[in-house]
Amino acid sequence: MRGRMFWSLLLLAGCAEKAPPAAPPPPDDRVIATVDGQPILQEDVSPATRMEIFRRELDVYTLLTTEVERMVDERLLAAEAARRGRDVEALLAAEVDEKVVPPTAAEVDAAMVEQGAPEAARPRVELYLAERARIQRRLDFMASLRGATKVEVKLVAPEPPRMPVDITGAPSRGPASAPVVLVAFLDWRSPMSAKCAQNLARVMEAHPGQLRLAHRSVLRGGDELGLGAAILAEMADEKGLFWTVHDALLLRPTAWSQADLHDVARQVQVEPERLDAARQDPTWLMRMKKAMGRVQEAGVTAPPVVYVNGRWFGGTFGYEQLDRVVQEELQRAQGAQR
Amino acid sequence: MQVRVVMVGVMTSALLSGAALAQNKDPRLKPNRLSSVGDSITEAINAEEYNLFNPINPNHWASYANGYHGFWEWLLGRTDVRSHNQRITANFGSKSRANYMEGVSGADSYDLSPQMQQSVSHQATYVPVLMGHNDVCQNGFSDIPTDAEFEANVRAGLDRLRAGLPNGATVYVQAIVDIYKLYQLGDQLQSLGLIDCPTIWAATLLNIYPCGTMLSPTNSEADRQFTRGRNIAFNNILQALVAEYNANDSHHYYEFTDATFQYQFTPSQVSGFDCFHPSASGQRELSRVTWQTGPFSSYTK
16 A cells, blocks of 8 residues: 555656646556556566565564554553553552562572573572563563453555566476476575475475476575586586486485585586586686576575465475465466366 | 662763763774674674575674675675775775774673773774673573673773773774564564574574574563563663763773664564574664764764
């Protein structure tokens, strides 16, 4: 809504300068500019820009959410204090401070054993127990006030944008006509990317014939082996053997080494010496730079990330969450067919 | 309550006598010789780049204090954080410039004294201090220092600066960032389905350096708020000591800001790699708010 208002104001400002003779038709709220009357739509902006806009919307939502919580507490306390004919400080003193029982020596002893604290840390443990009891009492009191009041928060989290992620030239598996396309942005060496690749393999198996999986490599500074893997993957892709490299490096249970990389290179008929030389070859380095450009275009800064029919999915989440998103997209695709 | 009254009393008298003393202080030196004291936030850990082989990866170009934007940063498209270092050059020129980072990841108040001794060795004229996150962020609650311990550590450090910095130097102490807010952001990113921060914390931060007092999945809300209470208590100590030293040392300037604690970090300002440290965008904001509330705020280049 805020976005629409902003664009409407922007267009109105433009209209004010040129003052058309007749009132124009109400502007389409998706149009952000026109060139010789041809519209540029809000959804035409690059995926990276759309992602950045979403991040800003999320920032605003987060600020308001935090503020709302504080203000609700403030109002509940003020109302309760007024009801009892005292100020908020007196109310909290009566309901929190005066009702907290200091920890006993036995409780402190038990906590010290539990925390493995040395005798010298006794004052710290006493402080912790006393303060935590006071805080818990206040939390309980606030919960009781909330329970007795109708609190309705109307803020709505912004929806991540559904983005057209370009998979031209990306290696993929699964039918081209699959109703759900997953684009995985993975780096070759991180355990989290490997875990994500394993979840993707599992979800592909769970929905045979219905999913297409495309891969984009993400490089990280100083990761020579990751660079080597990304180059090998492209070399293998030219021979139709990308997934051999993918499965050998990302679906293995343990981390891999330079020797493992060379073994995989031999499996896809690439001489290890040629692979090592490619890491210094400007032609290959420019190809890698271009590949990283595609990662940036998709708004990916921290892999693993998976786009599911253009929907952002944080690749650190588990299999169940991934499968849920996939099922939602399958249902959506079925609904669109009807 | 009694403690608060006493502290306010100390601060009021300190500020009053400080105002009188300010007339007699040595002329303030230009902040050309910068020496930052701090921890992983000063080192800009994981702000913009993550290293698989060193999960505590310093991104010094993105440090709010010492950051820079040279050829490689330009070439690789790194964020220009407009650090204190850069602002000093812009406002005071590059002549006699020095840019030292004494901050080390994992450092806490016990490291103030050695780090500040380094600042003395470097004859710093400007010492921004952002320390205490690892006092709050510990393995367990019994590891968090008491007020007395924290105060003693800060005094030990400030005593070294008082004894060794060139006359006219400025010490700028910044409040410990509100770690609870950083935790809340991570929690929210997970609930919105964007990043599974608890998984990342478990896989990175918790295994490498401690912040169990805020991030441990076994913590109750009361536990986290206790930790936040310690965060606030330490900031009160920092503020009171800065006022005291400024009032009693005619050779040096001591200033404090709580803008770092008050700052509301947003999701894009938190590292996507560890869901906890400020991102490059967050570091840029740290630099902006601390400069604008700091001793050289009238220098706006």
